[in-house]
Amino acid sequence: MEIHQIIQAVVNGLLLGGIYGLIAIGLTLPFGVMDIPNFAHGEFVMLAMYPTFFLWAAFGFDPILSVPIVIPMFFLIGVGLYYLILRRLFIVNASTPARLLALAGLSIFLFNFAMFKWGTTHHILKASYGMSAISIGPIIIRVPLLISFIGSVVLTSLVMLFLNMTFMGKALLATAQDRDAAILMGINPWRMYMICFGLGVGLAAGAAPFLSTFQVIFPTVGMSLTLIAFVIVIMGGLGSVTGAYLGGLVIGMVESVISLLLTPELAWVSIFIIFVLILLYKPKGFLGKWVK
Amino acid sequence: MERHIETLEAIRKIPKLKLGIFILLLISLPFLFPLSFIHYIILIFFFTALTAAWNMISGFGGQLSLGHSAFFAVGAYTSTLLYIYFGLSPWIGMVIGAFLALPTAFLIGYPTFRLRGAYFVLATLALAEVIRRLLVYFRGLTKGSVGITLPFTGDPRLLQFPSEKGYYYLFLFLALLVIFVGWKLRYSRMGYFFLAIREEQDAAEALGVNPKRYKMIALLISAFITAITGSIYAQWACYIDPDAVCSIELSVQIALAGIVGGMGTVWGPFAGATILVLSQGVGLTLTGGVVGGVYMLYGVLLIIAILIRPQGVIGLFEEAYKILTKPLSGKLTTHVDP
Numbered sequence: 001m002e003i004h005q006i007i008q009a010v011v012n013g014l015l016l017g018g019i020y021g022l023i024a025i026g027l028t029l030p031f032g033v034m035d036i037p038n039f040a041h042g043e044f045v046m047l048a049m050y051p052t053f054f055l056w057a058a059f060g061f062d063p064i065l066s067v068p069i070v071i072p073m074f075f076l077i078g079v080g081l082y083y084l085i086l087r088r089l090f091i092v093n094a095s096t097p098a099r100l101l102a103l104a105g106l107s108i109f110l111f112n113f114a115m116f117k118w119g120t121t122h123h124i125l126k127a128s129y130g131m132s133a134i135s136i137g138p139i140i141i142r143v144p145l146l147i148s149f150i151g152s153v154v155l156t157s158l159v160m161l162f163l164n165m166t167f168m169g170k171a172l173l174a175t176a177q178d179r180d181a182a183i184l185m186g187i188n189p190w191r192m193y194m195i196c197f198g199l200g201v202g203l204a205a206g207a208a209p210f211l212s213t214f215q216v217i218f219p220t221v222g223m224s225l226t227l228i229a230f231v232i233v234i235m236g237g238l239g240s241v242t243g244a245y246l247g248g249l250v251i252g253m254v255e256s257v258i259s260l261l262l263t264p265e266l267a268w269v270s271i272f273i274i275f276v277l278i279l280l281y282k283p284k285g286f287l288g289k290w291v292k
Numbered sequence: 293m294e295r296h297i298e299t300l301e302a303i304r305k306i307p308k309l310k311l312g313i314f315i316l317l318l319i320s321l322p323f324l325f326p327l328s329f330i331h332y333i334i335l336i337f338f339f340t341a342l343t344a345a346w347n348m349i350s351g352f353g354g355q356l357s358l359g360h361s362a363f364f365a366v367g368a369y370t371s372t373l374l375y376i377y378f379g380l381s382p383w384i385g386m387v388i389g390a391f392l393a394l395p396t397a398f399l400i401g402y403p404t405f406r407l408r409g410a411y412f413v414l415a416t417l418a419l420a421e422v423i424r425r426l427l428v429y430f431r432g433l434t435k436g437s438v439g440i441t442l443p444f445t446g447d448p449r450l451l452q453f454p455s456e457k458g459y460y461y462l463f464l465f466l467a468l469l470v471i472f473v474g475w476k477l478r479y480s481r482m483g484y485f486f487l488a489i490r491e492e493q494d495a496a497e498a499l500g501v502n503p504k505r506y507k508m509i510a511l512l513i514s515a516f517i518t519a520i521t522g523s524i525y526a527q528w529a530c531y532i533d534p535d536a537v538c539s540i541e542l543s544v545q546i547a548l549a550g551i552v553g554g555m556g557t558v559w560g561p562f563a564g565a566t567i568l569v570l571s572q573g574v575g576l577t578l579t580g581g582v583v584g585g586v587y588m589l590y591g592v593l594l595i596i597a598i599l600i601r602p603q604g605v606i607g608l609f610e611e612a613y614k615i616l617t618k619p620l621s622g623k624l625t626t627h628v629d630p
Binding site: 037085088089092094095096097098100101102104105106107108109110111112113114115116119120219223224227230231234263265266268269272275276279280283 | 350354355356358399400402403404406407409410411413414415417418419421422425426428429540541544547548551555579582583584585587588590591592593594595598599602
């Protein structure tokens with residue numbers, strides 16, 4: 001084991017971690033704003049990978065061109081699901097376990113829907129730059145990973161700009177901090193919830209085209225992404241966008257380094273151990289702001 | 293007056309009598325119906341046992357678990373591996389597996405019961421995923437994804453029976469035992485602690501009930517029983533692989549039966565398991581056995597159940613029962629009243 005191999009693993013992990021961070025941001029927003037742990041989050045990433053694949057297979061669409069298509073598409077899907085399920089959960093005043101179960105039900109429905117619709121076969125998207133790489137000294141940077149990382153930085157920055165610069169984004173943050181005070185200021189919380197859930201699902205979909213350039217597409221890929229995203233969100237602190245992104249980088253790095261040092265299968269065990277350690281010693285996460 | 297009290301006693305005995313008749317009926321079922329039908333009843337008992345065990349932590353304890361397949365897998369693999377490699381009877385392996393499930397449960401219970409919110413359910417999901425991956429990883433021992441095929445001996449000393457009837461009685465006994473344990477637990481002192489913690493943790497804590505401790509007890513009992521069911525399942529199915537015994541699908545089926553039947557009720561798991569097995573049959577017919585078809589139905593059922601009737605269907609039966617028996621009990625009360 002040479003030192004440059006470890007550096008290589010760290011670099012790969014950081015690049016992959018950007019996508020994890022992006023996925024985690026989509027999860028942390030509804031969690032922080034409306035207290036909805038979206039168990040179906042990874043499923044939306046998985047679902048958005050399919051249109052990306054089919055656009056590429058049918059018209060030779062580059063995956064990156066799919067990003068502006070799948071984000072609005074899944075934003076609308078998110079809004080639809082909000083009216084269909086989540087709003088009703090609030091109306092019947094469902095307990096926390098009931099909310100969790102309803103979203104778990106959604107998750108099961110979605111990945112089985114994918115299995116039903118597209119079968120269990122693995123789809124592989126071979127982007128034109130899928131195999132190319134840039135080498136800096138002994139370190140090799142794979143182009144799809146690099147593009148994913150840049151994409152995640154761009155999308156995360158856009159989310160930050162939206163949250164901090166626009167009126168709607170500020171209203172969203174206000175609802176997260178103090179729902180009652182936000183209502184008194186004339187903010188309609190239902191509208192905020194709708195936008196927030198739509199945004200979360202849209203961000204999950206935004207990660208999918210990048211992910212599909214180096215990840216095999218199959219119906220059950222979402223489950224582990226959901227779990228990884230939850231670990232990241234808890235690590236970063238519920239509702240913290242910065243925390244989620246940085247957490248994504250850390251988890252990506254851990255996964256990559258453990259895969260190199262031990263074996264890829266044990267990377268998962270190490271993420272679980274990190275999860276338990278965070279729960280034991282830092283349950284509010286590192287950058288938690290809105291924890292109630 | 294004396295006579296009236298006797299009548300009152302007789303009324304009190306009615307539920308026990310009915311339960312007795314119900315159990316007698318269950319015992320005689322294998323002689324009345326063909327074996328293909330009995331297979332479905334066994335499945336109902338199997339899910340009743342699992343759901344009743346799940347109900348102890350998720351229903352009584354109020355801590356939702358979506359990873360009970362982890363404990364199931366610990367039980368199934370422990371007894372099977374001990375049998376395959378050391379020839380140890382699964383009757384003993386079953387107990388060892390159940391005791392191994394305890395530290396597994398402790399591992400997720402200890403860090404999460406100090407916190408509130410979605411942490412426990414996440415930990416259960418993650419634990420099941422970790423155990424599944426470990427089972428695949430240690431393929432030298434567990435044969436990985438290929439799975440282990442157990443020889444069928446039909447020897448009761450090895451927890452196997454020559455005909456389905458044997459399994460029928462085994463699972464019947466198991467289901468009734470778990471329901472009985474659940475009933476005892478629900479109406480014990482501890483059961484009221486569980487209820488207090490679930491409904492108002494702060495108030496319970498202020499009155500000196502330690503939530504961490506009682507949630508842990510509920511989880512340990514639940515995991516113990518689930519592991520035992522896992523061992524029995526392995527000997528019944530004669531084949532185990534990580535995807536069959538440690539899958540999210542199994543955990544979801546258990547949770548679905550639990551929520552549809554009625555979380556925190558004694559007989560809810562039985563009603564839920566019955567609906568689960570029935571909907572499996574209906575789902576298979578409707579979808580023609582397409583991949584994912586039945587589970588799509590389960591997902592929709594879960595959402596609908598929560599939106600329409602989060603307290604479960606068992607209450608419906610109780611209401612129907614009350615309406616049916618109302619004229620009768622009304623008459624008796626007027627008679628008893630001195």
